Amino acid sequence: MKILKFGGKSLANGKGIHKVVDIIEDKAKSGEVLAVVLSARGKSTDELEEILEKAVNNESYQEQLTAFKKYQLAEYVNFNADIEFETLDKLFEGVSLLGDYSKRIKDQVLSQGEVISAKLLTHLLQERGVNANFTDSRALIKTDATFGEAQPLEKLSKENVVNHFKKYNGDTVNIVTGFIASNTKNETTTLGRNGSNYTAALLANYLDAEELQNFTHVNGIYTANPDLVADAKKIEKLSFTEANELAYFGANILHAKTIIPLIEKDIPLRILNTFDHNDNGTLITSEASKKGIKSLSVLENVSLINLEGRGLLGKVGVDARIFKALAYKNISVSIISQGSSERGIGLVVASEKANEAKKVLEQEFEVDFQTKDVNTITVEDEVSVISIIGQDLSTFHRPYNALIKNQVIPLLFNNTVSGNNVSLVVYKKQLHKALNVIHGEIFGVTKKINIAIFGHGLVGGTLINQILESAEKIKKRKKIDLNVFAVANSRKVLLNPKGVDANWQSNINEGIAYSIQDIIDFANQYHLENLIAVDNTASKEFTDNYLKLVENGFDIVSSNKIANTLSFDFYKDLRSKLEQYQKQYLYETNVGAGLPLIDTIKLLHLSGENITRIKGVFSGSLSYLFNTFSKEDRLFSEVLREAMDKGFTEPDPREDLCGNDVGRKLLILARELDLSNEFVDINIHNLIPENLRGGDASSFLNKIEELNPVYQKIKDEQQPNHVLRYIGDLHGDLFEEKGILDVTLVSVPESSALGQVKGSDSIFEIYTESYGDQPIVIQGAGAGAAVTARGVFGDILRLTEKG
Numbered sequence: 001m002k003i004l005k006f007g008g009k010s011l012a013n014g015k016g017i018h019k020v021v022d023i024i025e026d027k028a029k030s031g032e033v034l035a036v037v038l039s040a041r042g043k044s045t046d047e048l049e050e051i052l053e054k055a056v057n058n059e060s061y062q063e064q065l066t067a068f069k070k071y072q073l074a075e076y077v078n079f080n081a082d083i084e085f086e087t088l089d090k091l092f093e094g095v096s097l098l099g100d101y102s103k104r105i106k107d108q109v110l111s112q113g114e115v116i117s118a119k120l121l122t123h124l125l126q127e128r129g130v131n132a133n134f135t136d137s138r139a140l141i142k143t144d145a146t147f148g149e150a151q152p153l154e155k156l157s158k159e160n161v162v163n164h165f166k167k168y169n170g171d172t173v174n175i176v177t178g179f180i181a182s183n184t185k186n187e188t189t190t191l192g193r194n195g196s197n198y199t200a201a202l203l204a205n206y207l208d209a210e211e212l213q214n215f216t217h218v219n220g221i222y223t224a225n226p227d228l229v230a231d232a233k234k235i236e237k238l239s240f241t242e243a244n245e246l247a248y249f250g251a252n253i254l255h256a257k258t259i260i261p262l263i264e265k266d267i268p269l270r271i272l273n274t275f276d277h278n279d280n281g282t283l284i285t286s287e288a289s290k291k292g293i294k295s296l297s298v299l300e301n302v303s304l305i306n307l308e309g310r311g312l313l314g315k316v317g318v319d320a321r322i323f324k325a326l327a328y329k330n331i332s333v334s335i336i337s338q339g340s341s342e343r344g345i346g347l348v349v350a351s352e353k354a355n356e357a358k359k360v361l362e363q364e365f366e367v368d369f370q371t372k373d374v375n376t377i378t379v380e381d382e383v384s385v386i387s388i389i390g391q392d393l394s395t396f397h398r399p400y401n402a403l404i405k406n407q408v409i410p411l412l413f414n415n416t417v418s419g420n421n422v423s424l425v426v427y428k429k430q431l432h433k434a435l436n437v438i439h440g441e442i443f444g445v446t447k448k449i450n451i452a453i454f455g456h457g458l459v460g461g462t463l464i465n466q467i468l469e470s471a472e473k474i475k476k477r478k479k480i481d482l483n484v485f486a487v488a489n490s491r492k493v494l495l496n497p498k499g500v501d502a503n504w505q506s507n508i509n510e511g512i513a514y515s516i517q518d519i520i521d522f523a524n525q526y527h528l529e530n531l532i533a534v535d536n537t538a539s540k541e542f543t544d545n546y547l548k549l550v551e552n553g554f555d556i557v558s559s560n561k562i563a564n565t566l567s568f569d570f571y572k573d574l575r576s577k578l579e580q581y582q583k584q585y586l587y588e589t590n591v592g593a594g595l596p597l598i599d600t601i602k603l604l605h606l607s608g609e610n611i612t613r614i615k616g617v618f619s620g621s622l623s624y625l626f627n628t629f630s631k632e633d634r635l636f637s638e639v640l641r642e643a644m645d646k647g648f649t650e651p652d653p654r655e656d657l658c659g660n661d662v663g664r665k666l667l668i669l670a671r672e673l674d675l676s677n678e679f680v681d682i683n684i685h686n687l688i689p690e691n692l693r694g695g696d697a698s699s700f701l702n703k704i705e706e707l708n709p710v711y712q713k714i715k716d717e718q719q720p721n722h723v724l725r726y727i728g729d730l731h732g733d734l735f736e737e738k739g740i741l742d743v744t745l746v747s748v749p750e751s752s753a754l755g756q757v758k759g760s761d762s763i764f765e766i767y768t769e770s771y772g773d774q775p776i777v778i779q780g781a782g783a784g785a786a787v788t789a790r791g792v793f794g795d796i797l798r799l800t801e802k803g
């Protein structure tokens with residue numbers, strides 16, 4: 001036999017109740033032997049409770065009662081609930097007159113919801129020709145007299161159930177009232193919260209059912225609440241032990257007490273969806289599933305009570321006193337955590353009980369306050385508990401690190417050894433983000449990376465398009481969902497929590513004026529996790545935002561070289577801020593565009609390989625300029641314009657020509673080697689003649705023809721078979737505080753390594769102690785929007801892996 005159970009939402013008027021009738025009819029007609037347990041319909045129980053409260057307070061309740069009756073009868077013209085309605089009329093009248101009611105009366109009132117529900121379903125099934133039999137569970141399930149939370153009398157109840165089902169079996173479908181029972185005096189009792197599930201589990205146990213099918217409005221148990229975590233996945237199979245943990249931590253489909261009767265008889269429980277009943281749902285069995293995390297569950301409406309006391313160390317019975325005082329007021333503690341110093345104890349209780357709990361504890365510890373053994377008892381109201389079911393401490397560092405990286409610092413955490421269950425208390429305002437971060441980390445379904453891109457010029461614009469083009473593939477291959485939620489220039493930002501699309505360029509006109517705080521606020525408002533700010537500007541002003549971005553949970557990726565070449569003090573401050581907030585700053589494209597230079601230098605240096613010199617053509621644009629100009633009989637200005645058109649130069653090409661760009665690259669490398677050079681230490685050969693240095697970029701560009709005779713002369717005066725190269729050279733004693741940084745224009749034999757560089761290639765010769773006179777050489781395109789954007793993209797992906 002299969003036991004089916006339908007909850008209130010499934011039985012609500014409209015689509016639900018018809019679906020329920022269809023399901024039962026289908027199953028009955030296919031010959032399955034069934035018993036069906038029902039809750040009250042829709043919100044009937046709540047309604048009855050409200051009417052009861054009105055009646056006891058002598059408020060007018062008739063209107064609500066009439067609406068209740070109307071709802072129950074709905075369009076079911078041949079259905080009659082006169083007996084139940086009369087019972088309710090009498091009960092409410094009595095309560096209203098007395099101005100009082102007992103739990104016994106309340107049970108009588110509430111029971112009518114289940115009775116009407118089961119009678120209606122029996123009626124509707126009979127109308128369809130199904131052999132349905134209304135079964136009042138009060139005649140079967142016998143309990144003690146604890147009204148509101150009665151305990152079943154196992155032996156008697158079992159006997160009644162078995163005898164009843166002996167009489168009504170085979171093709172009869174028994175439609176049983178859930179939740180309600182009766183005591184030995186035949187007075188109505190109820191089984192407490194989740195009572196209908198309990199009734200169904202008891203029936204399954206007594207009748208040795210082959211399966212209990214619990215129909216709800218969801219397709220089963222998910223890895224997290226799908227309303228909070230879009231990526232949540234349905235769990236196909238679960239063990240009772242895991243389900244038990246879930247039940248305790250708020251998965252309200254289940255309750256520990258409803259599982260026990262099933263475990264006893266090894267009866268599988270299947271959670272199904274009334275509205276999608278062909279889905280297999282989630283199957284819960286006693287079979288231990290393969291080890292691993294199964295689900296995240298959340299406790300909301302809780303408060304954290306913190307009891308702090310310097311004199312608690314070694315004091316015996318403190319916890320006992322806490323629990324006793326709270327138990328006295330019927331306050332349940334869901335989580336407790338105590339430091340080994342015993343100076344602080346954190347307790348989680350239901351929010352509505354928090355103030356009362358604080359008061360009781362203050363009374364209990366009154367003397368301890370006077371002796372200063374206890375200092376404070378505080379309540380933190382806006383908190384939630386996230387429980388990672390199936391998590392043991394061996395891999396807990398992963399979700400924990402991910403939380404810290406996302407600026408979610410748990411207020412308290414504790415674990416159960418047996419249940420493999422770690423619980424974290426977080427601020428309520430961070431719940432959504434925290435859940436998504438943990439979920440992404442441990443289920444690896446897809447990890448969402450939220451990116452804000454500043455600067456959408458040559459590099460930035462190319463990057464956005466590269467990301468949009470590759471996003472789908474990356475999602476499939478690496479399970480990483482790249483979401484560009486902000487694109488900004490110096491004036492406007494285009495914001496979309498779900499990510500900009502291929503039309504971002506035309507939409508940017510509709511962007512809004514912004515400050516960096518607006519972008520931080522936006523990310524917070526939409527609970528965006530795994531934040532990355534990408535700086536593709538050439539702006540000093542923008543780098544002023546770095547510290548604030550780091551403090552607010554952003555990792556930084558930058559093609560902009562400015563931040564790394566400001567004062568050494570800022571350089572250090574930024575690093576210590578990154579360390580403090582566990583954030584990353586990647587800038588591989590700062591030197592050599594897309595070439596893997598910085599990483600190589602970092603690795604060599606970290607591994608203890610002593611770098612003694614780095615020399616080469618550092619600038620892609622100047623490489624192009626001098627390679628082309630040296631070889632071809634063309635004007636210097638013409639080649640310079642070509643380098644600009646190809647996107648090799650800085651936004652202001654004077655930055656290349658004056659040597660600042662190469663100087664910055666040298667300084668960045670020097671600092672990677674822990675040298676503390678400042679920008680002013682660099683010896684730069686400025687390629688712009690003094691008379692052309694003033695003014696702005698456009699007035700300079702109007703005069704670049706004036707460079708032609710200067711560079712033609714330099715070119716002509718070289719030795720035969722020599723070419724011009726603009727090089728950077730980091731040398732000196734690189735184990736001292738500072739190195740020597742030179743940026744110069746040199747004439748080298750065409751056949752030399754430097755002389756053979758072509759196009760916009762950069763070449764870097766890295767000399768180390770182990771490699772001696774044979775440097776490690778890294779050579780390739782040193783400039784260009786596509787290669788640079790690709791390098792920035794690489795940094796973004798590297799960050800997604802570090803997380």
Ligand SMILES: NC(=O)C1=CN([C@@H]2O[C@H](COP(=O)(O)OP(=O)(O)OC[C@H]3O[C@@H](n4cnc5c(N)ncnc54)[C@H](O)[C@@H]3O)[C@@H](O)[C@H]2O)C=CC1
Pocket residue numbers: 454455456457458459460488489490491536537538539541542559560561589590593620647648649650651782783784785788
């Ligand atoms: N072009 C190349 O080959 C390479 C370039 N880079 C670096 O890439 C960066 C970008 O270069 P390009 O794309 O060529 O420049 P670009 O001039 O084409 O683009 C810069 C963008 O930044 C925006 N911007 C300026 N100030 C801003 C602010 N305060 N906030 C937000 N946006 C701001 C501008 O509106 C513009 O859209 C530069 O720092 C450059 O040094 C690095 C390696 C290679």
Ligand SMILES: N[C@@H](CC=O)C(=O)O
Pocket residue numbers: 589590591592593618619620621622648649650656661782783784
């Ligand atoms: N303008 C720079 C671009 C890369 O950093 C260069 O020419 O190398």
